[in-house]
Amino acid sequence: MHRRFLQQKRLQSSSTKNLIPIRTSLKGAGLLQQPVLNKGSAFSREEREIFQVDGHIPYDVHSLEKQMVRAYAQFKRQPSNILKHAFLASLRDQNQILFYALVSSRLKEMLPVLYTPTVGEAVSQYSDLFRRPIGCFLSLPTAHTMREQLQSHANAAFRYKYPPGMKNSDTERPFDIVVVTDSEGILGIGDQGVGGISISTSKAALYVAGAGVDPNRILSVVLDVGTDNHTLFANPLYMGYKHVRTRGVAYDHFVHQFMMNIKELFPGALVHFEDFGLNNAARLLETYKPVLPCFNDDIEGTGAVALAATMSAIGVTKSKLCDQRIVVYGAGTAGMGIANQIRDAMIEVDGLTLEEANSRFWCIDRDGLLLKSNPRLQGSQHDYARDDEEVRDWTREIQEQPNLRILDVVKAVKPTMLVGCSTNARSFNEDVIRTMAEHVERPIIFPMSNPTSLVEVDPADANEWTDGRALIATGSPFPPAKNPITGKDYFIAEANNALIYPGLGLGTIASRSSKMSKGMILAGVKALASASPALEDPDAPLLPDLAGVRKVSLQIAAAVVRQAMEEGVANINLKKDDDAIIEHIKFGMWDPVYRPLELEPEDLTSD
Ligand SMILES: NC(=O)c1ccc[n+]([C@@H]2O[C@H](COP(=O)([O-])OP(=O)(O)OC[C@H]3O[C@@H](n4cnc5c(N)ncnc54)[C@H](O)[C@@H]3O)[C@@H](O)[C@H]2O)c1
Ligand SMILES: O=C(O)C[C@H](O)C(=O)O
Ligand SMILES: [Mg+2]
Numbered sequence: 247m248h249r250r251f252l253q254q255k256r257l258q259s260s261s262t263k264n265l266i267p268i269r270t271s272l273k274g275a276g277l278l279q280q281p282v283l284n285k286g287s288a289f290s291r292e293e294r295e296i297f298q299v300d301g302h303i304p305y306d307v308h309s310l311e312k313q314m315v316r317a318y319a320q321f322k323r324q325p326s327n328i329l330k331h332a333f334l335a336s337l338r339d340q341n342q343i344l345f346y347a348l349v350s351s352r353l354k355e356m357l358p359v360l361y362t363p364t365v366g367e368a369v370s371q372y373s374d375l376f377r378r379p380i381g382c383f384l385s386l387p388t389a390h391t392m393r394e395q396l397q398s399h400a401n402a403a404f405r406y407k408y409p410p411g412m413k414n415s416d417t418e419r420p421f422d423i424v425v426v427t428d429s430e431g432i433l434g435i436g437d438q439g440v441g442g443i444s445i446s447t448s449k450a451a452l453y454v455a456g457a458g459v460d461p462n463r464i465l466s467v468v469l470d471v472g473t474d475n476h477t478l479f480a481n482p483l484y485m486g487y488k489h490v491r492t493r494g495v496a497y498d499h500f501v502h503q504f505m506m507n508i509k510e511l512f513p514g515a516l517v518h519f520e521d522f523g524l525n526n527a528a529r530l531l532e533t534y535k536p537v538l539p540c541f542n543d544d545i546e547g548t549g550a551v552a553l554a555a556t557m558s559a560i561g562v563t564k565s566k567l568c569d570q571r572i573v574v575y576g577a578g579t580a581g582m583g584i585a586n587q588i589r590d591a592m593i594e595v596d597g598l599t600l601e602e603a604n605s606r607f608w609c610i611d612r613d614g615l616l617l618k619s620n621p622r623l624q625g626s627q628h629d630y631a632r633d634d635e636e637v638r639d640w641t642r643e644i645q646e647q648p649n650l651r652i653l654d655v656v657k658a659v660k661p662t663m664l665v666g667c668s669t670n671a672r673s674f675n676e677d678v679i680r681t682m683a684e685h686v687e688r689p690i691i692f693p694m695s696n697p698t699s700l701v702e703v704d705p706a707d708a709n710e711w712t713d714g715r716a717l718i719a720t721g722s723p724f725p726p727a728k729n730p731i732t733g734k735d736y737f738i739a740e741a742n743n744a745l746i747y748p749g750l751g752l753g754t755i756a757s758r759s760s761k762m763s764k765g766m767i768l769a770g771v772k773a774l775a776s777a778s779p780a781l782e783d784p785d786a787p788l789l790p791d792l793a794g795v796r797k798v799s800l801q802i803a804a805a806v807v808r809q810a811m812e813e814g815v816a817n818i819n820l821k822k823d824d825d826a827i828i829e830h831i832k833f834g835m836w837d838p839v840y841r842p843l844e845l846e847p848e849d850l851t852s853d
Contacts, residue, residue: 265839269407271846274298281342282404282462285840288313293843310840313341314348321348327364332375334360335368338451339378342461346838349455354793362742363697363722365448366433372441373478373485381443381466385487389500393507396465400511404462409844419512422755423459425449426467426504430491430523431544431579434669434700437523439473440486445521449543449747457748457799458835459755465512469504471497501530509538514817516754516762518543518747527579528625539754541762547743548580549587550750551789552665552692554771555719555741556588558778558788559690562717565662568596570606570690573661574630575652575702576668577609577616580694582626584665585609589629590764591771604629608659614649653678660685666693666702674703676711683712692741694721705738717780719788729785739789746774749799753806756831757816769809770802777801803831 270283277297278284285293287308294300294307308316317337324330334356338345349356358364368375382399384392400420429442446466453459472489473479479488492500508517517540522530531542541547560567572588574581585607592603609616609630616623616631623631637645640658644650656664656678664682666674674693682689689712693702705718706727714729719741726735750770754762777798779786790798804827810816820830 265841266408267842267844269409269844269846270297271848272297275302278302280404281338281340283843284341286313286341286344288840296845297843310344310347313344314351317344317348318352327359328367328371328375330359331364331368332377335380335447336377339380343838343840346454346461349451350796350838353455353795354791357744357792358723360451361448361744362433363699365444366435366697368444368448369429369432369438369441370435372438372444373481373483376483376485379443381447381468383440383443383468383470384504385440385470386472386489386492386496386500387487389503392503393511396507396511399465403465406462407846419515420463421465421512421515422463423450423453423516423518423751424465424467424508424512425453425518425520426469427520428469428471428501428522428526429473430521430526432521433696435697437473437475437491439475439478439484440468440470441478442521443468449518449520449744452744452795453748453751454836456744456795457752457803458796458837459748459752460834460836467504469500471500497526501526505534505537514539514758514760516541516751518751520544522579524578528582535761539759539761541747541750541754542579542583543743543747544579545583546587546762546767547747547750548667548694549583549585550746550767550771551741551743551774552584552694552719553587553591554746554774554778555692555739555788556663556690557591557771557775558739558780559663559688559717559719561778562780562784562788563662563688563690566596567592568598568603568606570663571659571661572607572663572665573652573655573659574607574609574665574667575673576666576670576695577611577627577630578667581609581611581665581667582630584667584694585630586626587767587771591768594768608632608655608661610650610652610655614651615655617650653681656681661689662686663690664692666695668702669695669700670702671695671700672703674708676707679703679708679711679716683715688715688717690717692719694719694741696721696742698722698724709736717788723792734785736785737787737791739787740792741789742792745789745792745795745798746770746802748795749774749802750806752799752831752835753803753810756803756818756834757807757810758818759810759815760817761815763810763813763815765813766806766809766815769805773801773805774798800828800831804828807831 289299324333425446427442427446429438432438432442450464450466454461470487471492472487474491478484519542534540574585589603592598607630616627617634618631619634644654644658691708705724708716709727710730714731719739721742723740724738726737729736777790780788807827
């Protein structure tokens with residue numbers, strides 16, 4: 247009876263009175279080793295007694311706030327960003343609440359460590375830094391047991407048990423979101439083999455910290471089909487499948503087996519494709535869009551964030567989308583995703599025809615300007631390839647270049663907007679930027695390549711070479727640039743897909759939608775663009791700060807849910823009313839707070 251009394255007393259205590267308790271039968275060391283339930287020094291006196299934690303932990307009881315102070319000091323003591331990243335990974339593995347509470351409270355400082363750019367190092371050094379596996383490793387040689395492996399993750403995922411009649415997050419499917427990479431095109435650093443798991447776990451962490459998705463309902467996956475990365479092959483500590491990267495029919499079969507297993511085992515879960523290679527990303531998205539809810543972050547997420555930044559920029563320049571002349575440098579997964587997203591918006595918002603909208607783009611890849619005569623054009627590149635005739639009208643000086651490079655194109659086209667997704671560091675050099683700035687009052691410049699070392703132009707340089715006139719957004723975080731004329735700081739918008747994918751994902755799962763449609767993505771873009779600080783002040787950044795992503799995600803998710811309901815793809819019974827939608831989304835959101843613990847009833851009866 248004593249324990250029952252203590253439980254009731256604890257439930258009435260003021261600090262926990264509004265929190266729904268969680269039931270568990272774990273005790274002692276077993277409880278401390280469960281990162282979802284472990285509170286470390288924050289177990290209350292009563293919990294320590296009931297759950298036999300006494301003796302496993304020093305005496306004093308500390309609040310979550312005090313734990314955060316200690317964890318932050320330990321974080322600061324790590325000598326490099328990669329060691330800080332490793333520290334955060336261990337913390338996540340020990341105490342999920344403390345990890346997310348710390349990260350969420352200092353998102354601005356933690357994001358560049360947890361995510362881009364440091365995640366690039368974590369991926370490439372994965373086998374050297376490995377401590378404990380987090381995530382799901384599906385390797386080609388063990389494909390015959392893939393279903394059992396996925397099922398085993400579903401079984402191992404912690405499921406909350408709330409007392410009867412209280413909120414229940416335990417729905418019929420074990421996971422809401424599956425983040426998957428095959429590691430062939432990690433950021434701009436290419437094939438990274440099994441280390442790609444860290445991009446999946448990082449993207450998953452942002453769904454949690456950035457949109458309040460329950461971390462226990464996201465599965466992070468790497469599809470290990472081998473690697474063509476010689477450095478990894480030469481590393482005796484490499485932990486992945488040491489085999490040349492599997493391609494062709496065997497690769498397609500493996501991916502198909504994965505997708506079909508997800509559809510059957512986790513029905514309705516959103517599949518988030520991340521950093522697949524150029525030859526697979528668009529093809530897989532097209533294949534599986536009609537089959538299950540799926541989304542490619544590098545194509546659709548990047549396109550969406552770039553479109554939001556563009557909408558914001560044209561608000562400053564007081565022009566229309568259809569007035570833009572856009573040069574896209576690097577016509578790969580992200581470059582084509584951005585062009586497609588902006589092109590589709592020109593059609594929907596400004597009423598252009600497809601042909602008219604395509605004609606606003608000049609895309610450049612390794613062979614130079616994409617021309618219709620180029621036999622190597624692929625996928626969306628065909629839409630944007632220019633007529634060879636057009637180039638014949640350009641000046642002799644330009645025409646005589648062996649293949650049309652960025653400076654030639656900028657001279658001839660006089661673009662209003664220059665987007666970089668090339669991985670070609672510093673390719674927007676002084677000549678390119680100054681030439682662009684000669685012809686346009688407020689040049690819109692988006693060097694989107696990640697990580698930081700691959701950026702097409704340092705925003706400080708772009709700012710200086712345009713006398714502070716450029717409207718800039720980058721893929722990685724940069725410090726403010728000084729306006730050379732006014733001396734004021736210009737804050738650089740971070741146009742990273744992390745600003746939008748968490749909200750898009752949250753909206754999709756909150757609407758229990760059968761797909762993530764173009765309309766839902768566009769609704770999310772408009773919500774993000776409407777939160778732009780530049781709407782109020784033309785010298786402010788083009789996008790809200792990534793550190794405020796959680797607030798923005800709620801607005802994005804609400805727009806997505808509303809649109810899903812309008813399109814008839816939502817599976818919820820809800821009034822089409824803004825307050826009701828926000829309430830519904832908030833109800834499902836997860837917060838990093840310690841909930842009171844209750845013993846499973848069978849454990850109580852043994853008293
Ligand atoms: N800001 C963001 O949110 C975001 C999102 C996705 C990708 N990215 C970044 O964009 C870059 C590209 O990613 P991706 O997924 O599109 O890769 P990708 O390999 O699919 O595309 C890169 C393209 O650039 C071309 N290219 C390479 N070198 C070039 C050169 N010297 N001149 C012209 N073209 C060249 C390639 O041929 C390829 O078509 C990466 O650095 C990635 O980190 C940023
Ligand atoms: O991961 C990022 O930082 C953004 C994007 O998905 C990328 O591949 O660069
Ligand atoms: Mg990516």
